[in-house]
Amino acid sequence: MADQRKRQGEYSHISEVLSGIVKTIRSESASDLSMIREEWNRIVDPAIAAYARPEALKKDILLVKVASSTLTHRLRFMTPGLIEQINRAMGEDRITEIRYTTG
Helix, strand or coil: HHHHHHHCCCCCCHHHHHHHHHHHHHHHHHHHHHHHHHHHHCCCCCHHHCEEEEEEEEECEEEEEEHHHHHHHHHHHHHHHHHHHHHCCCCCCCCCCCCEEEE
């Protein structure tokens, strides 16, 4: 029994391992999102940037909050170019899709 406890002491609890992984993933996503926000302000027209803002990054999907459905419609036409410019600025094909939410 004592041997089992000793061996268990050598291991980390799963919650500790997962917590470390989640922190790493969140910090990478947060830094990527802040970089995307900076690039967004350079890529899109200032009139659009004032009413559309990248809100979240989930894997390879960028979520952008847009003030109106009219602007969302306009951005949908711009999406391929936006993805290309963001990926070029990041130096990798990080974004494959942009989803827009109105609100």
